[in-house]
Amino acid sequence: MELTDTIVKRQSIRKFKDIDVPEEDIKTIIEAASKAPSGKNIQNWHFVAIKNKELKEKIREAVRVKNEEIVNRMALVDEEKAERFLKFARNFTLFAADAPVLIIVFATDYTPSGYLELKFLGADESLTDDLKGRKNPGMQSIGAAVTILSLKAVELGYGTCYMTSANYAGALIQNILKEEEVFCKDDYYMCAMVPLGVPEEGAKSPGRKSLEEIYTFVK
Numbered sequence: 463m464e465l466t467d468t469i470v471k472r473q474s475i476r477k478f479k480d481i482d483v484p485e486e487d488i489k490t491i492i493e494a495a496s497k498a499p500s501g502k503n504i505q506n507w508h509f510v511a512i513k514n515k516e517l518k519e520k521i522r523e524a525v526r527v528k529n530e531e532i533v534n535r536m537a538l539v540d541e542e543k544a545e546r547f548l549k550f551a552r553n554f555t556l557f558a559a560d561a562p563v564l565i566i567v568f569a570t571d572y573t574p575s576g577y578l579e580l581k582f583l584g585a586d587e588s589l590t591d592d593l594k595g596r597k598n599p600g601m602q603s604i605g606a607a608v609t610i611l612s613l614k615a616v617e618l619g620y621g622t623c624y625m626t627s628a629n630y631a632g633a634l635i636q637n638i639l640k641e642e643e644v645f646c647k648d649d650y651y652m653c654a655m656v657p658l659g660v661p662e663e664g665a666k667s668p669g670r671k672s673l674e675e676i677y678t679f680v681k
């Protein structure tokens with residue numbers, strides 16, 4: 463498949479066919495992701511690909527518990543907002559466990575260039591916090607890897623959805639994996655999940671901003 467076709471064909475997939483994804487294909491997809499650029503080539507990622515149904519259900523339950531926690535606390539303050547969040551969480555977090563493969567994406571910290579030097583020089587915290595926060599290079603590297611992962615999946619006939627909305631359940635999910643002795647590195651934290659499988663037809667993607675809106679050219 464031509465790269466442009468692959469890019470155009472990629473959509474967030476939230477419904478999957480009940481068709482197995484061979485481990486060879488998962489490896490090919492993760493290997494493609496491993497070619498992504500990363501700040502200082504630190505490759506600050508680890509991908510846990512789960513087929514096991516029981517484990518996927520445990521992860522769904524962890525997300526559901528966290529969703530409910532937020533909804534219940536929200537309802538005490540604003541019932542309408544709580545209801546809106548509940549709808550969102552039901553539609554955009556729980557489906558991940560239905561995919562034939564659920565990939566949990568882990569990241570480890572990355573110290574941005576100049577961060578330690580600016581700290582040493584006593585720079586304003588707003589500047590150093592900004593490097594680790596809004597401009598976080600570690601997360602930018604993860605974004606590059608997940609994007610390549612998603613494109614490779616399309617090339618092989620699969621669909622994915624890059625998901626961060628369930629990150630508030632990250633610690634619970636990490637504990638579940640630890641209990642199963644699946645992935646136990648404390649210096650890594652869950653930063654996304656990516657369901658993977660053969661897509662059901664009919665997925666709809668929202669439109670995009672115009673080129674004029676997102677692009678500035680200087681001659």
Ligand SMILES: Cc1cc2nc3c(=O)[nH]c(=O)nc-3n(C[C@H](O)[C@H](O)[C@H](O)COP(=O)(O)O)c2cc1C
Pocket residue numbers: 472473474475476553554555623624625626627628666667668
């Ligand atoms: C960083 C990131 C986080 C996202 N988190 C979620 C999520 O938690 N749940 C979900 O259903 N979609 C999630 N999405 C998918 C976006 O909603 C989707 O990419 C966007 O609406 C454009 O649609 P498309 O991917 O089909 O082109 C996420 C996408 C990105 C890049």
